[in-house]
Amino acid sequence: MKLAACLSFALAMTAxxxxxxxxxxxxxxxxxxxxxxxxxxxxxxxAARQKAEEAKQAVQQKPYEPIAPEDAQLAKSLRSICRGC
Structure with a gap:
């Protein structure tokens, strides 16, 4: 086990x-x-690496959409149920 770990570490260092x-x-x-x-x-x-990195970051930084249309409709129906609470 230790031999395999040492060999993989050596290979990674060489690469x-x-x-x-x-x-x-x-x-x-x-x-x-x-x-x-x-x-x-x-x-x-x-330039290719940088472009790929920027594309990767753009995918990761998608805007967060907190309320989906179904959630907004549910919230609206719940507000109409409880008017005087």
Whole structure:
């Protein structure tokens, strides 16, 4: 059990390190056109991630609708029942 946990932790650390190094690799490319192309690819990927994150936040921030039409109708009928309470 501990071996499996250690292996999964090591795999997760390796994956996070490889993702971080993917961002840093462009500055080590010597040829300017290739380096600029790399930066452009990274910018497109960043914009796509940001757009996906904004869409995710927009879905999560839907306005809360406290009273549905049926609830409003029920509240109206209850008010008419109890006038002098």
């Amino acid at each position: 996070s390190v490889s993702a971080a190094t993917a961002v840093e690799q462009c500055r080590f490319i010597e040829a300017r056109p290739e380096r600029e192309a790399c930066y452009q690819r990274q910018e497109v990927a960043r």
